[in-house]
Amino acid sequence: MSPDDKRSSVEKYRLKQQIQHLKNKSSFNQSTSLVTLYIPPGTQLSDIANLLREEYGTAANIKDKNTGKAVQAAIQSILGRLKLLHNTENGLVIFCGQTEDGMEFHAIKPPEPVTIKQYVCDNIFHTEHLEDMLEEKDAYGLVVIDRGGATFAVVRGNHLEIVHDKDSFVPSKHRQGGQSAQRFERGLELMANEWFNRMAELANKIFLETHPVKGIIVGGPAMGKEQFVNSLRLDYRIKKMIIGTEDVGYTGIQGIKELLEKAAPKLQELRYIEEKKLVQEFLTHLAKDDGKATYGEKEVKEALLAAAADVVLVSEAVDHYEVTVECQACGHSFKETVKASEIIEYEIKLKERKCPKCGEQRLEIVEKIDLVEQLDEMAQQTGARVEIISTDHDEGKMLMDAFGGIAAILRYDFRG
Numbered sequence: 001m002s003p004d005d006k007r008s009s010v011e012k013y014r015l016k017q018q019i020q021h022l023k024n025k026s027s028f029n030q031s032t033s034l035v036t037l038y039i040p041p042g043t044q045l046s047d048i049a050n051l052l053r054e055e056y057g058t059a060a061n062i063k064d065k066n067t068g069k070a071v072q073a074a075i076q077s078i079l080g081r082l083k084l085l086h087n088t089e090n091g092l093v094i095f096c097g098q099t100e101d102g103m104e105f106h107a108i109k110p111p112e113p114v115t116i117k118q119y120v121c122d123n124i125f126h127t128e129h130l131e132d133m134l135e136e137k138d139a140y141g142l143v144v145i146d147r148g149g150a151t152f153a154v155v156r157g158n159h160l161e162i163v164h165d166k167d168s169f170v171p172s173k174h175r176q177g178g179q180s181a182q183r184f185e186r187g188l189e190l191m192a193n194e195w196f197n198r199m200a201e202l203a204n205k206i207f208l209e210t211h212p213v214k215g216i217i218v219g220g221p222a223m224g225k226e227q228f229v230n231s232l233r234l235d236y237r238i239k240k241m242i243i244g245t246e247d248v249g250y251t252g253i254q255g256i257k258e259l260l261e262k263a264a265p266k267l268q269e270l271r272y273i274e275e276k277k278l279v280q281e282f283l284t285h286l287a288k289d290d291g292k293a294t295y296g297e298k299e300v301k302e303a304l305l306a307a308a309a310d311v312v313l314v315s316e317a318v319d320h321y322e323v324t325v326e327c328q329a330c331g332h333s334f335k336e337t338v339k340a341s342e343i344i345e346y347e348i349k350l351k352e353r354k355c356p357k358c359g360e361q362r363l364e365i366v367e368k369i370d371l372v373e374q375l376d377e378m379a380q381q382t383g384a385r386v387e388i389i390s391t392d393h394d395e396g397k398m399l400m401d402a403f404g405g406i407a408a409i410l411r412y413d414f415r416g
C-alpha cells in the first residue's frame with residue numbers, strides 16, 4: 001500500500017459518513033427544494049453563479065410558492081458562499097437546502113474528478129455520483145474459454161471492458177468423411193492444445209502488459225478452463241493471480257457476464273481480505289503475548305503517543321465524539337466519550353446534569369472531537385496509519401464485539 005492509499009482509508013471513511021448524513025435528510029415539507037450541484041474540474045465558479053442566478057429566476061415560476069421560496073433560499077445560500085470557495089482539481093460537489101432538521105450546506109472536494117455538470121432540485125440530496133467514487137477501483141481480469149472461443153475482459157468497479165473476443169480455429173467434433181476416427185480425434189486434440197497455448201500467451205500479454213490486474217477469474221464450460229489454467233505456456237505470475245474458476249454455461253460476452261455474476265461474491269471477499277489479515281495479525285500478536293498488540297481507546301492512544309503503534313485498527317462501527325464539557329458557573333471542565341448516534345440525547349441530558357464540582361446546572365459542550373479523525377492525526381505524527389475495518393466480515397465483527405472496535409499492531413513492546 002502506498003502512503004496515499006493509507007491516507008485515503010480515513011478520507012474515504014469520512015466521505016462515507018458525510019454521504020450517510022446527507023442520505024438521511026429529506027426536505028422540510030417533502031418539497032423539491034434540496035439542491036445538488038456537481039461541478040466538474042476546470043469550470044469557472046462565476047459560470048456556476050450565472051447558472052444559479054438563472055435557476056433563481058426560474059424558481060419564481062414554481063407553482064407551489066413555498067417550494068419556490070425554499071429553492072430560492074437554497075440558491076441564495078450557495079451564491080453567498082460561492083465567493084469563498086474555489087474549484088479543485090477534482091471539481092466540487094455542493095449540497096444545500098432546508099431539511100426537516102434545519103439548513104444544510106456542504107461543499108465537498110470529491111476523491112475523483114467529477115465527470116458531470118449537474119444541477120438538481122429534489123426532496124432528497126443526490127449523492128449517487130459521490131458514492132460511485134468510493135467504490136472499489138481495483139481491476140480484475142475475467143477469462144471465459146473453451147475449445148470454441150475465448151473472451152478476455154477487465155472489470156473495474158461497475159465498469160466492464162471486453163479486451164478480446166476470439167473464435168477458435170479448432171473444428172467442432174463432427175468428423176468429416178474420409179478420415180479415420182482415431183486420426184481425426186488426435187488431430188483435434190493437437191489443435192485444441194495449440195489453441196489453449198495461444199490463448200495462454202495472449203493472457204500473459206493482456207494481464208501482464210496491456211491491462212494489468214490484481215486477480216483473474218477463469219470461467220468456461222467443463223474442461224476448457226482447466227486446460228487453459230494448466231497450460232504450460234501460462235506465465236507463473238498469471239497462474240498466481242488466478243483467484244478462482246467457475247463453471248459457466250456460455251462463452252463469449254454472454255459468458256463473461258455470467259462469470260461476473262458468479263464471481264461477484266469472490267471479488268467482494270477480496271476487498272475484505274486485507275482487512276481480515278490486519279485483524280488476524282493483531283490477534284496473533286495478542287495470542288503470543290509478545291507486547292505487539294493492544295486494544296481499547298486509552299491503550300491505543302498511549303501507544304500512539306509513545307510512537308509505538310504501527311497500524312491502528314478502527315471499526316467502522318466505532319463512531320465516537322470526545323466531548324469537552326465546561327461548567328459555565330465555576331469553569332470546571334472534563335472530557336467524555338459519546339457515541340455519534342447518541343450525541344443529541346447526550347446534549348439534552350447534559351442540560352439537566354449538575355456540575356460535579358459546584359453543583360450548578362450550567363454544563364456546556366465547548367469542544368467536540370471526532371475520535372477517528374483524532375486517531376488519524378496522532379498516527380500521522382509518528383508515521384503510523386489508521387485502517388478503518390468494516391463489520392461485514394467475522395474479523396471485523398470480532399474487532400468490534402471483543403475489543404471495542406479500537407486496536408493497534410505495535411512496532412515494539414513498550415510496556416516496559
Ligand SMILES: [Zn+2]
Nearest residue numbers: 327330355358
Ligand atoms: Zn461548576
